[in-house]
Amino acid sequence: MLQYVLRRLAYSVIVLFVASFLVFTFVAKTGDPLAALRLNPRISPQSVQNIKDRKHLDDSIVVRYGYWVQDAFTNGFGTTILGDRPILPDLWRVMKHTLQLVIIAELLAILIAVGIGVYSALRQYSVFDYSATTFSFMGLALPVFWFALMLQVGVVYVKDWTGYNIFPIASLSSVDPGTGIHFWIDRAHHLVLPILVLMIASIATYSRFMRASMLEVVNSDYVRTARAKGLTEKRVTMKHAFRNALIPLITLVAINFGALLGGAIATEFVFSLDGMGLYYINALNTNDPYPVMAWLMVTATLIILFNLIADIAYGYLDPRVRYD
Amino acid sequence: MVQSSVQPGAVGGVDPSIASAPISADAELAYEAGVELKARSQWSYARIRFFRHKAAVVSLVILILFALVAIFAKQLAPYGFDEIDLEHIDPTTGLAHSPTLAGHHFLGTDQLGRDYLSRIIYGIRTSLWVAVFVALLATAIGTAIGAVSGFYGGHVDNILMRITDLFFTVPGLAILLVAAVYLGTGDTDVSLGPITIPIYQPMKIGIILALLFWVALARVVRGLFLSLREKEFVEAAKAAGASDLRIITRHILPNCVGPIVVFTTLIVAGAILTEAFLSFVGYGIQPPNAALGKLIVDGQSEGFTLWWLVVFPGLAIFLIAMCINFVGDGLRDALDPTQRRSR
Numbered sequence: 001m002l003q004y005v006l007r008r009l010a011y012s013v014i015v016l017f018v019a020s021f022l023v024f025t026f027v028a029k030t031g032d033p034l035a036a037l038r039l040n041p042r043i044s045p046q047s048v049q050n051i052k053d054r055k056h057l058d059d060s061i062v063v064r065y066g067y068w069v070q071d072a073f074t075n076g077f078g079t080t081i082l083g084d085r086p087i088l089p090d091l092w093r094v095m096k097h098t099l100q101l102v103i104i105a106e107l108l109a110i111l112i113a114v115g116i117g118v119y120s121a122l123r124q125y126s127v128f129d130y131s132a133t134t135f136s137f138m139g140l141a142l143p144v145f146w147f148a149l150m151l152q153v154g155v156v157y158v159k160d161w162t163g164y165n166i167f168p169i170a171s172l173s174s175v176d177p178g179t180g181i182h183f184w185i186d187r188a189h190h191l192v193l194p195i196l197v198l199m200i201a202s203i204a205t206y207s208r209f210m211r212a213s214m215l216e217v218v219n220s221d222y223v224r225t226a227r228a229k230g231l232t233e234k235r236v237t238m239k240h241a242f243r244n245a246l247i248p249l250i251t252l253v254a255i256n257f258g259a260l261l262g263g264a265i266a267t268e269f270v271f272s273l274d275g276m277g278l279y280y281i282n283a284l285n286t287n288d289p290y291p292v293m294a295w296l297m298v299t300a301t302l303i304i305l306f307n308l309i310a311d312i313a314y315g316y317l318d319p320r321v322r323y324d
Numbered sequence: 325m326v327q328s329s330v331q332p333g334a335v336g337g338v339d340p341s342i343a344s345a346p347i348s349a350d351a352e353l354a355y356e357a358g359v360e361l362k363a364r365s366q367w368s369y370a371r372i373r374f375f376r377h378k379a380a381v382v383s384l385v386i387l388i389l390f391a392l393v394a395i396f397a398k399q400l401a402p403y404g405f406d407e408i409d410l411e412h413i414d415p416t417t418g419l420a421h422s423p424t425l426a427g428h429h430f431l432g433t434d435q436l437g438r439d440y441l442s443r444i445i446y447g448i449r450t451s452l453w454v455a456v457f458v459a460l461l462a463t464a465i466g467t468a469i470g471a472v473s474g475f476y477g478g479h480v481d482n483i484l485m486r487i488t489d490l491f492f493t494v495p496g497l498a499i500l501l502v503a504a505v506y507l508g509t510g511d512t513d514v515s516l517g518p519i520t521i522p523i524y525q526p527m528k529i530g531i532i533l534a535l536l537f538w539v540a541l542a543r544v545v546r547g548l549f550l551s552l553r554e555k556e557f558v559e560a561a562k563a564a565g566a567s568d569l570r571i572i573t574r575h576i577l578p579n580c581v582g583p584i585v586v587f588t589t590l591i592v593a594g595a596i597l598t599e600a601f602l603s604f605v606g607y608g609i610q611p612p613n614a615a616l617g618k619l620i621v622d623g624q625s626e627g628f629t630l631w632w633l634v635v636f637p638g639l640a641i642f643l644i645a646m647c648i649n650f651v652g653d654g655l656r657d658a659l660d661p662t663q664r665r666s667r
Contacts, residue, residue, distance in 0.1 A: 141642055
């Protein structure tokens with residue numbers, strides 16, 4: 001087991017290095033991060049050159065990458081080219097916001113999806129089952145950003161008719177959110193719509209998966225045995241079938257974590273939430289490799305950790321699985 | 325009752341001379357059990373299974389309509405993509421008009437007085453074209469690499485698995501954005517010696533998307549090849565002296581067609597959604613090319629008072645993606661009976 005974990009980690013580190021070099025090259029060659037400064041007549045060419053020297057912008061790409069690796073390990077991913085802003089504090093802040101959003105959305109989605117999936121499996125071919133299937137097909141075809149916009153359109157029109165603003169449609173907090181419990185109520189109010197948006201795709205995926213997994217378990221031999229020895233139907237479904245059907249979902253949730261952070265890019269962009277997604281898009285817009293790279297490294301580390309935890313949990317919950 | 329149940333051809337063309345009275349139920353059973361009542365090819369079985377999936381059939385019809393609209397955009401669109409209608413618009417009430425059944429602009433006009441139906445039709449044309457291009461390219465690359473990797477193993481396989489690791493480690497969308505920012509803007513001419521190939525900007529976006537989407541398909545094909553290459557018929561072909569190329573293309577690949585086709589439909593849907601998002605963020609298809617995602621971002625700039633500018637392009641994306649998913653589901657039932665959803 002330990003050997004398996006170590007080998008997986010070693011692979012991940014190699015992959016990360018290759019990926020980071022490729023992305024660094026792409027971003028560094030995309031455009032001139034100092035273009036805005038050059039256009040500003042009040043900034044002398046000498047100070048532009050100073051920034052270039054300090055940030056090693058005239059060196060070859062391999063040398064610049066070397067400097068980046070050094071900064072990443074010793075200096076918390078370094079500072080931005082424009083404004084010399086330390087990257088790590090910003091990244092922690094946006095990561096906190098995104099994780100609030102993503103984890104709440106994901107937990108709610110899992111709860112709802114497990115309910116839908118199990119119920120459709122137990123009432124296979126019922127009206128509920130067909131509606132759930134149709135719903136999940138719709139959920140998978142829904143463009144995330146468009147769904148977010150539609151909610152915003154709805155809120156704006158409700159406000160026009162009733163004069164009452166049911167939900168805020170942008171940012172994480174009001175201008176003056178207060179402190180303590182008031183702050184968190186305000187935050188929750190702001191997060192309702194983004195969480196709803198993030199949940200849809202997850203519910204669609206998980207409920208389909210849960211249904212299939214539950215159907216497989218319900219038709220298995222040990223469930224038949226449980227019935228044969230006279231257990232109540234409730235006990236058979238809840239203790240014997242449901243618990244085992246839940247196990248494969250763990251892997252799916254872990255793999256989906258990366259896609260979820262991708263989905264957060266769209267959601268945060270539309271609702272202009274100060275989270276990782278918006279941070280990433282803004283970083284790309286500045287042509288500055290440092291914040292882009294820092295984002296990718298932190299995200300990748302999160303994803304690797306999630307997958308590892310899922311693997312270990314899976315091995316623990318399902319003794320038939322052995323890693324070697 | 326006895327008479328009404330004899331319907332030659334109803335359940336797949338049962339010969340009426342053999343058929344006794346309650347034939348349709350029996351034929352159904354016989355068909356399910358794999359007993360042949362009449363010589364039929366794999367394809368006609370697949371067709372029967374597909375046409376049983378009502379949602380898939382309806383979706384296919386809708387998709388064909390969308391495709392026709394895309395192909396004949398120039399003939400069908402009442403106005404040009406960038407044409408400002410000064411005849412029917414009253415500028416004193418603003419250039420943007422809401423959808424109306426009475427007037428000339430069925431889906432209204434945008435902020436500059438351009439017919440929105442026409443703009444959406446051209447948008448569908450570009451978006452569908454890109455999606456199909458992505459699907460074909462990604463399928464070609466994914467199948468080729470997956471086949472070689474699964475059949476030979478070794479270095480190719482190792483490299484493939486590491487690339488897949490990369491996409492499991494970093495969100496694909498993030499990589500895609502980097503690539504789109506780096507490569508995506510403007511038309512480029514790629515010169516190969518004396519020949520110069522112009523690459524239009526939407527095609528570039530298509531290539532970038534394909535670079536993301538081939539990976540998952542390659543994994544699927546690799547898995548299929550890994551199991552199929554151990555089968556007896558491959559051994560037999562080898563014993564008969566068939567070359568590797570022949571074994572791959574003539575013996576193993578035809579057995580993978582079902583899963584590949586199903587996966588390709590998923591790629592089309594994924595490509596439509598992803599391209600729309602890229603265009604929405606501003607890194608996708610650039611003007612003057614039309615794209616549904618770009619229409620949405622332009623439409624929302626007025627702060628949602630012009631709701632139709634946001635609703636209709638998104639609805640088009642949603643409908644196309646949903647129909648493709650249903651068709652894919654029908655194809656899975658039809659081509660891949662072992663993977664059949666229990667429904």
